[in-house]
Amino acid sequence: MRVSWRWLLLVPVLWLASGLFVVETGDVAVVFRFGTIDRTSRAGLGFRLPWPIERHEVVRVSEVRRVEPGRTRMLTGDTNLVDLDLVVQITVADPAQWLTGATDPEADAAAIVTAVATDVVATMDVDRLLTTGRTDLLQRVMSESQAILEALETGARIDAVDIRELTPPPAVVDAFNDVSSARGDRETLALGAEAYTSKLIPEARGKKATTLSAAHARAAERIAGAQADIARFEAARSSPDARAELARIRAEVLSSAASRAHIRIVPAGSVVQVQTPSE
């Protein structure tokens, strides 16, 4: 044999070297010694005893795993139906448990979240669910499923639960839309009435002012008229010959009346027939 058997001495060296491994950032390596979990090692260069004594498996712990349990029709507390579609984000909390706790931790998380959502939806009425109750729903689903999942020791932790869709079933969605448009109509009607008010009140205020100023004008006129009369009276009274002055005024009035109107003189005792002009 031409090749030296001493080459074989390299074999143990290579065997030992096979225990070196590199862990990427965001990964954790779980080292098994004869099947038992011995230790975990974080990013960097690691060493384990070579096969068959030790071996290692890598778990990606930095990754946020998105789990979609799927759209599910659920009964609400007031026995209506809603369609709920959740998205769950889980991360690896314990790499050793993640590998040995459950065959499919993601599916477990999805099933638990859906089950808890079924429980919670059955305690809420449809109106609250579709309007203000979403946060409450999420919060309760999240805290409850977190507690359950933790007790299961699957190594997974629920980071977030989000609602992708929470709607009435398609068969009744138009009825629900009609309610929101009715709510809109209510606003519109009230707004229309407000607009009416804000037009009517200033108008009334205007009318009020007009009425008042007209009244003041008439009042001023009335007083002015009285004052004029009295001035005339005083003038007549203070004139040296009051009787002559009175006669003069009488003459003035009568002649002005006579000039404005037609005066007919009829003999004493005659009968006058008055015909009022028809309108």
Add this chain to the structure above:
Amino acid sequence: MSDSPTTAASPPWGLLAAAALLTASLAGAVYTVDAREVAVVTLFGAPVRTVDAPGLYLRAPWPLHQVVRFDRRARLLTVPATEMLTQDKKNLVVEPFVLWRVSDPKLFLEAVGTPEVAETQLSDLAVSRIASSLGQREYAALMTVQAAGAAPKPMLSTALKDSVAEVAARRLGIEVVELRLRTLGLPLQNEQSIYDRMRAERSRIANRYRSEGEEQAASIRAEADRKAAEMLADAEQAAARVEAGAEETAARLYAEAFARDPELYLHLRELEAFEALVNDDDTVVLQSDSALFRRVLEAQR
């Protein structure tokens, strides 16, 4: 290296062969149980020992001892949707799931052997227990509106889970970790009646909103009308007051004047009244013996 045939040492073939033999027999006598596994050691097929901790173990080499391994991790069994009846004979469609793991590998091996068989049995067990539990509950009691923030009560009680777990542990060597209803729904043909009710309820709410809107609008308008009318009435009243005040002032002025010279005053007022009485283009008919005619004549003089 030693390429000189004259000095070439012969490899220690004997030593290598001995090492290989030792390794082979050791490999046969040594086995590991992984952290994911539990194992049962059998002697000619009969279970003799359970290994439920991972590690390195010895055994009698083949064909004496054999090692049967099972996955010890929790497995998710999703039971297909099943129709069930409540106490008041309402149909429900439930979809339970069971999270289970092998807890007693020896019993598991004897009773079921494979996870698939185990799941069939577990599924039957769970379905029958859930069905009998739902059969004792009223449909309406399954759903109740709770105050915000209250902890939800699981559809299946812990007592139910415990009873399934007890049977599974005793008969199948299985630990039931979790038993819940993934979904609780209605058969398709029953959904329609819910939809009808939902529609009716929605249209009632929509109508309420609309009539509330109309009511609100009407009351806002009525309020506005009332306010406007009030303002106008106030204005009329104030105007009347102002005019009455002016009238009063005028009357006072006249009265004062009258007091100064009643006769003259009356004459003048009479004349003024006459002046106001006669409009443009009126026809005034005077009898020749009337006082006014005489006055007119006097005036003409």
